[in-house]
Amino acid sequence: MLQQLFMQSLNGLGVAGILVIAAAGLAIIFGVAGVINMAHGQFIMVGAYVAAYVDSQGGSMFLAIPLAFIVVAILGLVVERGVIQWIYDRPLETLLATWGVGIIIEVIMKFIFGTLGQKVGWPDLLDGSIKIFARPPHFPYYRVFHVALAIAIMAVTFYIIYRTNFGLKVRAVRRNRSMAGCLGIDTAKIDMLIFMYGSGLAGIAGAVIAPIKAATIDMGFSYAVSSYMVIVLGGVGNLLGIPTGSFLIGEGETLLAFRYNTVIGQLLVFLAIVIAIRVFPRGIFGYQERR
Amino acid sequence: MLRVGDIDTFYGTSHILHGVSLDVADGELISVLGRNGAGKTTLLRSITGVNPPKAGRIELDGTDITAMASHRRAQLGISYVPQGRLLIPDISVEENIQVALLGKGKSTKIPDFVFEYFPALKSIAGRKAGVLSGGQQQQVAIVRALVQDPKLLLLDEPTEGLQPSIVEDILQMIKRVMRERTCAILLVEQRLEFVRDIAQRFAILDTGRIIAKGSAGELTDDVVKKHLQV
Numbered sequence: 001m002l003q004q005l006f007m008q009s010l011n012g013l014g015v016a017g018i019l020v021i022a023a024a025g026l027a028i029i030f031g032v033a034g035v036i037n038m039a040h041g042q043f044i045m046v047g048a049y050v051a052a053y054v055d056s057q058g059g060s061m062f063l064a065i066p067l068a069f070i071v072v073a074i075l076g077l078v079v080e081r082g083v084i085q086w087i088y089d090r091p092l093e094t095l096l097a098t099w100g101v102g103i104i105i106e107v108i109m110k111f112i113f114g115t116l117g118q119k120v121g122w123p124d125l126l127d128g129s130i131k132i133f134a135r136p137p138h139f140p141y142y143r144v145f146h147v148a149l150a151i152a153i154m155a156v157t158f159y160i161i162y163r164t165n166f167g168l169k170v171r172a173v174r175r176n177r178s179m180a181g182c183l184g185i186d187t188a189k190i191d192m193l194i195f196m197y198g199s200g201l202a203g204i205a206g207a208v209i210a211p212i213k214a215a216t217i218d219m220g221f222s223y224a225v226s227s228y229m230v231i232v233l234g235g236v237g238n239l240l241g242i243p244t245g246s247f248l249i250g251e252g253e254t255l256l257a258f259r260y261n262t263v264i265g266q267l268l269v270f271l272a273i274v275i276a277i278r279v280f281p282r283g284i285f286g287y288q289e290r291r
Numbered sequence: 292m293l294r295v296g297d298i299d300t301f302y303g304t305s306h307i308l309h310g311v312s313l314d315v316a317d318g319e320l321i322s323v324l325g326r327n328g329a330g331k332t333t334l335l336r337s338i339t340g341v342n343p344p345k346a347g348r349i350e351l352d353g354t355d356i357t358a359m360a361s362h363r364r365a366q367l368g369i370s371y372v373p374q375g376r377l378l379i380p381d382i383s384v385e386e387n388i389q390v391a392l393l394g395k396g397k398s399t400k401i402p403d404f405v406f407e408y409f410p411a412l413k414s415i416a417g418r419k420a421g422v423l424s425g426g427q428q429q430q431v432a433i434v435r436a437l438v439q440d441p442k443l444l445l446l447d448e449p450t451e452g453l454q455p456s457i458v459e460d461i462l463q464m465i466k467r468v469m470r471e472r473t474c475a476i477l478l479v480e481q482r483l484e485f486v487r488d489i490a491q492r493f494a495i496l497d498t499g500r501i502i503a504k505g506s507a508g509e510l511t512d513d514v515v516k517k518h519l520q521v
């Protein structure tokens with residue numbers, strides 16, 4: 001029993017890893033540029049199709065990850081330059097516009113790839129599991145990979161934001177956009193680059209999720225919903241909100257699913273979040289409006 | 292160098308500046324005076340592009356900057372010390388200054404001359420800007436502007452809310468800038484003795500209009516009584 005609980009909490013960690021990977025891009029775009037990207041799920045989906053394409057050409061997921069980053073970052077650039085840059089200061093319109101963008105992406109992807117899903121294979125490297133205890137369940141390598149990738153994404157993002165000149169500009173823009181502009185910082189360019197980076201991360205999420213779920217047109221939806229929950233719970237006032245929200249939700253869902261079942265687990269987590277935002281109305285780490 | 296020609300500036304639909312014109316010559320210090328709410332800050336925000344005017348024209352060395360983005364104005368040589376300082380509170384003093392250096396495309400090494408202007412900087416460089424005293428924050432805000440080697444320095448009430456001894460430090464700092472740097476200064480200031488001490492010219496704003504201007508010598512007690520006292 002104790003053994004099982006331990007294994008379940010390890011699994012919860014793996015789920016948290018996936019959540020970090022899925023939510024990071026959404027959180028960074030919201031945290032810096034102040035835009036809630038309603039097309040986040042579709043960005044993830046495009047990343048998954050990139051992985052499916054790479055897989056169909058015999059390439060591995062380790063190639064698909066950087067490629068999905070690049071492709072979806074470019075998609076983000078097109079969306080930002082084409083639509084968002086004109087409406088940053090109107091939150092309701094950015095919601096509607098990105099929602100519309102999501103629908104357009106779905107239509108285009110359906111037209112190109114049809115409605116049938118595409119299976120994506122695992123890299124051989126991730127087959128198998130760590131046998132922590134003699135008896136199953138064991139801890140599968142792919143969950144280890146998810147946790148490691150989540151840590152890597154957070155580490156790279158921390159490095160960019162807190163250790164580079166670009167990151168210093170980002171922090172200045174985030175604190176006070178108009179003053180940063182008066183200091184000579186091209187705030188529109190910072191917003192654009194952050195939108196690209198966050199979009200690219202959504203692409204990575206798609207490439208990582210594809211082998212679990214296969215690439216389908218609506219696959220991004222549930223991950224987008226989870227990502228919104230991570231942001232609502234964790235807040236985006238600090239990058240730590242992403243792993244914090246992911247950890248609480250990932251462990252909560254997994255352990256409650258173990259105790260009851262998946263549906264009740266998700267329901268209870270949802271209820272817990274509703275209660276939590278009465279205590280932390282802006283998430284545990286808070287957030288600021290765009291200004 | 293700076294020509295503000297007949298500008299009208301709004302916040303939303305409220306019309307704040309009405310046909311304001313003002314010239315600043317190379318290397319001079321001109322002071323803008325006026326009661327609270329007269330539109331002094333709004334004038335500076337029109338010049339920096341935070342609130343660009345809806346009508347009229349602003350030129351810097353002959354270049355039309357009326358509708359230019361703020362960051363490009365900064366790169367052309369306008370540096371701004373806003374009312375309330377607006378440092379980034381949760382990053383270090385050093386990083387606050389580095390933001391200004393990066394904005395000008397410079398390296399992040401803080402130039403030596405600023406330590407002469409503000410010797411205490413060495414000991415507080417690593418502190419978070421938000422924990423400094425008002426006087427220190429003001430000095431950091433001025434230094435942050437100076438590292439940009441501005442052609443035109445905009446100072447908005449740099450002594451507001453500061454103790455007399457620190458007001459004197461700020462005064463000495465501005466005098467030193469006048470002596471040693473080649474920049475013009477547009478100073479918004481409420482303290483008359485301060486203005487009389489360092490300004491070459493003055494202009495008085497009242498409800499968004501320039502109602503008096505002249506050389507510093509013309510800022511007599513009569514003028515003050517008529518236009519500035521409440």
Ligand SMILES: Nc1ncnc2c1ncn2[C@@H]1O[C@H](COP(=O)(O)OP(=O)(O)O)[C@@H](O)[C@H]1O
Nearest residue numbers: 302305307325326327328329330331332333334
């Ligand atoms: N953000 C704003 N929105 C609307 N009105 C403003 C805003 N800022 C200032 N005002 C109004 O504009 C007028 C001029 O303000 P301001 O330029 O700050 O005056 P000053 O700096 O001379 O004290 C005031 O009547 C003030 O109420």
Ligand SMILES: [Mg+2]
Nearest residue numbers: 331332333374
């Ligand atoms: Mg003011």
